Structure formats: structure tokens, C-alpha cells
Amino acid sequence: MPDLDTFSPARLAVGFDLDLTLADTRRGIGATFAALTAETGVHIDVPTVIGRLGPPLEQELGYWFPAERITAVAARYRAMYGDIAVPATTAMPGAPEAVEAVRARGGRVVVVTAKSERLAEATVERLGLPVDEVVGGLYGTGKAVALREHGVGVYVGDHTADVDAARAAGAYSVAVATGPFDAAALRAYGADVVLDDLAAFPGWLGRHRPAA
Structure with a gap:
């Protein structure tokens, strides 16, 4: 120590x-993931996401999207985050x-x-x-x-x-x-x-x- x-x-x-x-950031992150589900059609269990916040975004997206989509989806999430999540923080x-x-x-x-x-x-x-x-x-x-x-x-x-x-x-x-x-x-x-x-x-x- x-x-x-x-x-x-x-x-x-x-x-x-x-x-x-x-x-x-829980409410804002949840709302951003919900918006991502609505846009992509891929189901994301928001309570599960909120329950393990901490690791990088790409790691979390890996539970829901195939590897070849993660970079593009992460960019889209970050593009939405400022308007959706930051005001809710x-x-x-x-x-x-x-x-x-x-x-x-x-x-x-x-x-x-x-x-x-x-x-x-x-x-x-x-x-x-x-x-x-x-x-x-x-x-x-x-x-x-x-x-x-x-x-x-x-x-x-x-x-x-x-x-x-x-x-x-x-x-x-x-x-x-x-x-x-x-x-x-x-x-x-x-x-x-x-x-x-x-x-x-x-x-x-x-x-x-x-x-x-």
C-alpha cells in the first residue's frame, strides 16, 4: 500500500x-443504448448494460453485435451520446x-x-x-x-x-x-x-x- x-x-x-x-450517467447511457436499438433493430438489454458499466464501449457492444460491426456502431453511439446522454447526466x-x-x-x-x-x-x-x-x-x-x-x-x-x-x-x-x-x-x-x-x-x- x-x-x-x-x-x-x-x-x-x-x-x-x-x-x-x-x-x-446511467439514465443517459440507457437512453443512448435504447436509441441504438431503435436505429439498428438489434435488441440490447439496457438493465444488463447499466449493471456492468465501466469497461470500454467496444467491449459492451461485443455482447450485442458481430465483430465486424462494432467500430461503426461505436461511432454511431458516440455521435448520439452528446445530444442524448450528456444532458441527462x-x-x-x-x-x-x-x-x-x-x-x-x-x-x-x-x-x-x-x-x-x-x-x-x-x-x-x-x-x-x-x-x-x-x-x-x-x-x-x-x-x-x-x-x-x-x-x-x-x-x-x-x-x-x-x-x-x-x-x-x-x-x-x-x-x-x-x-x-x-x-x-x-x-x-x-x-x-x-x-x-x-x-x-x-x-x-x-x-x-x-x-x-
């Missing part, structure tokens, strides 16, 4: 996943306060997500979150390069793949039980700390980080 005491306030940078960590409980807690301590906020960078930026803008960097198109251990590049010492996410990302980057893993995995599963997977949701994050950060 990384030692939080080694990170001085001047170096503090906290990374956040986006979907189901900072952003409640809301902040997860405690998300604005979590971001502000980092900034109040002189820290930087870096969003690293599997969502495409363009749509991730649009989502962050929709939520009005004052983040410093948005990096998209990365999943699991693939996020480690961006986390290291931006000096992230703490990475917050809702998925076991986010725990993998933190480990690979040598960052402290904070898991929130707001996505497809409950607290017990995240704890068993090896997250350094597990919180019920982001509402608990400012208090946790205050106990582990001196004010800048």
Missing part, C-alpha cells in the same frame, strides 16, 4: 474515474464536494476514464466540476500512464479495474461502492480504502492530508 504521508500538499494530485464515480452524491476538498488543500484534480475524451470533457462541463485535466479512452491498467504523467497519488473509482489502475501507477486506491461492485467486493479485491460514496471522501481526505 502506498504511504499517503509521502505526498506533500504541493504534490497532491487526486485522480477520479468518471462514470458512477463523479457522474451518474447528473453528479453522483458528494462529487462536487469531493472535488472541492482536493482543491481546498491545494491539490489538482485529474479525471481519467474509459469514456472518449471528447465526451468525458462534455460530461465534466455539464456537471460544472472544476477539474484540472481530463484524460479519456483509458481502462484498467491502461490508465496508469496518465496517472503517472499527472503525478496522481490517489485514484478514486467504483470498479475493480480502477483498483488495478491505481496499483499499476503506484497510487493509493480509494474505491467507492457506487458502481457495479459493493463494498465487500471492492475490499476483497484489495482496494486500499473503501467508502460507501463520495460524500465520505472529504472527511477521509481531511484525516489523511494536512491542509495546504
Whole structure:
């Protein structure tokens, strides 16, 4: 486990996943997949999709479309997403306060997500979150390069793949039980700390980080 005491306030940078960590995208993603079904005629079980959010879009589409169609269907989904899903997105409980807690301590906020960078930026803008960097198109251990590049010492996410990302980057893993995995599963997977949701994050950060 990384030692939080080694990170001085001047170096503090906290990374956040986006979907189901900072952003409640379930309604918008569901509506976009429903629109995709209507357009393509291919049945997609939206509740099943929503229940396993986290991996890249192409992986999810692979459950419903043949391999040769995935690239084109993914492009169509992303073309629709901005008009359908972004306006339906809301902040997860405690998300604005979590971001502000980092900034109040002189820290930087870096969003690293599997969502495409363009749509991730649009989502962050929709939520009005004052983040410093948005990096998209990365999943699991693939996020480690961006986390290291931006000096992230703490990475917050809702998925076991986010725990993998933190480990690979040598960052402290904070898991929130707001996505497809409950607290017990995240704890068993090896997250350094597990919180019920982001509402608990400012208090946790205050106990582990001196004010800048």
C-alpha cells in the first residue's frame, strides 16, 4: 500500500474515474443504448448494460453485435451520446464536494476514464466540476500512464479495474461502492480504502492530508 504521508500538499494530485464515480450517467447511457436499438433493430438489454458499466464501449457492444460491426456502431453511439446522454447526466452524491476538498488543500484534480475524451470533457462541463485535466479512452491498467504523467497519488473509482489502475501507477486506491461492485467486493479485491460514496471522501481526505 502506498504511504499517503509521502505526498506533500504541493504534490497532491487526486485522480477520479468518471462514470458512477463523479457522474451518474446511467439514465443517459440507457437512453443512448435504447436509441441504438431503435436505429439498428438489434435488441440490447439496457438493465444488463447499466449493471456492468465501466469497461470500454467496444467491449459492451461485443455482447450485442458481430465483430465486424462494432467500430461503426461505436461511432454511431458516440455521435448520439452528446445530444442524448450528456444532458441527462447528473453528479453522483458528494462529487462536487469531493472535488472541492482536493482543491481546498491545494491539490489538482485529474479525471481519467474509459469514456472518449471528447465526451468525458462534455460530461465534466455539464456537471460544472472544476477539474484540472481530463484524460479519456483509458481502462484498467491502461490508465496508469496518465496517472503517472499527472503525478496522481490517489485514484478514486467504483470498479475493480480502477483498483488495478491505481496499483499499476503506484497510487493509493480509494474505491467507492457506487458502481457495479459493493463494498465487500471492492475490499476483497484489495482496494486500499473503501467508502460507501463520495460524500465520505472529504472527511477521509481531511484525516489523511494536512491542509495546504
